Amino acid sequence: MDKISRENYQFPKNFWWGSAASGPQTEGAADSDGKKPNIYDYWYSIEPGSFHNEVGPEHTSDFYHRYKQDIQLMKETGHNSFRTSIQWSRLIPDGIGEVNPKAVDFYNSVIDELIANDIEPFMNLYHFDMPMCMQEKGGWESREVIDAYVKFAETCFRLFGDRVKYWFTFNEPIVPVEAGYLYNLHYPKVVDFKRGAQVAHNTIVAHAKAVDVFKKLNIDGKIGIILNLTPSYPRSQEPEDVKAAHIADLFFNRSFLDPVTKGEYPKDLVEILKERELLPAVEPGDLEVIRNNPIDILGVNYYQPRRVKAKEDPVPAGAPFMPEHLFDPYIMPGRKINPHRGWEICEEVIYDIMMDIRDHYDNIPFFISENGMGVEGEGKFRNTEGFIEDDYRIEFIQEHLKWVHKGLQEGANCLGYHLWTFMDNWSWANSYKNRYGLVEVDLKNNLNRTIKKSGRWYKQLSENNGF
Template identity: 50%
Template sequence: MKKFPEHFLWGAATSAPQSEGHGSLNGKSPSTWDKWYEMNPEKFQKNQGPEHTSNMYEMYSEDVKRMKNIHMNSFRTSIAWTRLLPDGKTVNQEAVTFYRNYFSELHANGVKPIINLFHFDMPWWLMEKGGWETRESIDAFSFYATTCFELFGDLVDQWTTFNEPMVHVECGYLYGYHYPAVHDLKKAVQVGFHTLMAHTMAVKAFKDGKYQGQIGIILNVSPCYPKSRSEEDLRAAELADLLNTKSFLDPTVLGTIPPKLVECLAENELLPKVAEQDLEMIRMNLVDFIGMNYYQPRRVQAPAEVNQPAISPADFYDHYDWPDKKINPYRGWEIYPEALYDVAMMIKNDYNNIAWYVSENGMGVADEERFLDQTGMIQDDYRIEFMEDHLNQLHKGIEAGSNCFGYHTWTFVDCWSWLNGYKNRYGFYRLDLENDERSLKKSGIWFKELIDRNGLI
């Protein structure tokens, strides 16, 4: 038996925009997703937009009981900024009632809530002013965060500011998968810095207010592996790590922006606009813990052609297609559990062994109805194998001294996924899109047994 630490957090994660539904109801104002779907529904898988999603707004009470049924002891979701503060200033009392009931229901069923503040759902009223491109977003987010701490601080003692902040930077300003879908490296850097400062000022508000509990951030970490040990490939890997991982991990945990990253941005005329006290604020407001989302590694090689100054990440590193990879064909992602051990060791050795947890890990598969058995249960052995392989590597890291306190999968009930809608399913519970009914998959039974043992056989 490979036992995990006592009081280990076993659970799952989702977000408000991907699970709640009621996208235009109950006083909620539109986010960029709501407006983008209104303007360009053809961009979305099967015209599946953000209005209904998994309808947890109505079904959270039953879903929390389902969490209890498979013995989950923790659950991460987010608050929708657009629901709580529809105009950025005025509290929507119906939203307060909803979230207080939701979080209270979690407590009543022995499920610890970990609550995130921002999961890609930029309010439209702020997007019209420039979104994360404008410095106004920092104060707006700090006000929103403080409002959450005040309203729900008695029910929540573990907060995170952002989920995968690098994603809204690159998907919104480099690759076209999130609104405003522009391709502008200079803007991307400024958006990243304003996001970092929004996080920093939320942490400051939490600590100044002396609220109970801890505050952290959730980052998507893909360890970087170079094609070869050549100087060029190693440099490409270093730059990929600086841009994608260290850009948020170093300032939030260590309080410093890596000098090599600053040097790289300066050489390419990409330095963001910075206010006088910003770096001091970053230095003084460190996180208490980190959430790490891990799905796939990053394999890179030196780029064949380089623009100077750079106009895209491809000028710093190029993707390397490792011929020996095992792949999830539905997402096109490499499956490499060994990287989770490398993450654990990175945190231990390079980041003061800060407390951390696996905040997302999972396998998305399309057309899961192929695996329904005679009883109506999806036999998702592929998902069980994926989790077992990653948990073995995580256990190895914990045994080596890494300070990991939990493992959350993505996700609990199949949820809506941005432009991909419900194409790929991740949940322990299958969602029937016709009637919102939930049914347990084989992986849910396996997860319950894992939790009961607090270990791998």
């Protein structure tokens, strides 16, 4: 047993231990009690074959009907905090106008139940789930949709802001840009960089306007955003490789991180887009509202690094612009990999992120808002007592937390750690292929819940405030 594994890792007092989830991935009840379709409900209705095993978003993990039981399980797995999201298509089914009273009752009940169990509710407002009626107006390409979102945000703040102290405008806002407007992965499956750039800019404007409303309402709480940061590492220290990594970093990290914290877009990124005539349309007042509304708190989702090298493969003549025209992906020899997800596991990157925030972003208060390991076919790890022995997940969390601990010791302003996710949930095109939960959801047996070994361990982690 080496020295590092015997060390005792203690975390600061009042550190947040918990998990993250989202409404559309857990609630189910997709067409009940007044909820109307979001883009995933619609996409599934027209192309079920695009979803793993053709499992759609209709039932997911049925949190809508079982939230009381689930919140008890959160308590049993050591949660002192939990993030989920309010579904716009449930609360304001037509995108604008009438508020759905049954949705208000549901979200009030969830918030009250969490608080009654000493679990701090963190609430996110947008988790990829554009109401279909708003997508028909152009989604994030439309200024009308920005205004509707800001009204939705204000409605949430007024309804629930007396009890919810931590608010987040968006989860991983770059994902709808990449998956929906660049790489043909999610509906609306547009492949057009300039339209993607417009979606990104309009999302940031919507975010900043929601922050502005929050501040004007004088709510006793903090508001931020959840960003998935994938630090870019060059193949070598050769100038061409270093430049390639810098460009990848601008596109995939700084494009959102800088405007929400520093109030402006990275100048190098603006130059790259300007040269290629790819800048989005910016309306009067946009840059001002972005500049005047920095976040209070940042959520950092970390799963894997991005490794790149100088461009070697020629770009096909006449191909529409993609960020990858300026660098190539690099597969590092000997990397550790999660074979189920195809993602690299590199724990020390979480420390690099913490140092970057400390040194280049005014040491803004932040927390690890997602980190986790998706595994296919977890049933094969079930023991004779009937629960899953997911030692690989415990090890994954520990190895990341060692680096979080180091970052804390070196002055990073990290307030907590949330795992993705509390219980196995439905995922966009992968449905239930990879399981991430501390709690198993048995799809074949009435969605029964069983705490995995990692969930029992997570309670000890929380109770000891370390390991």
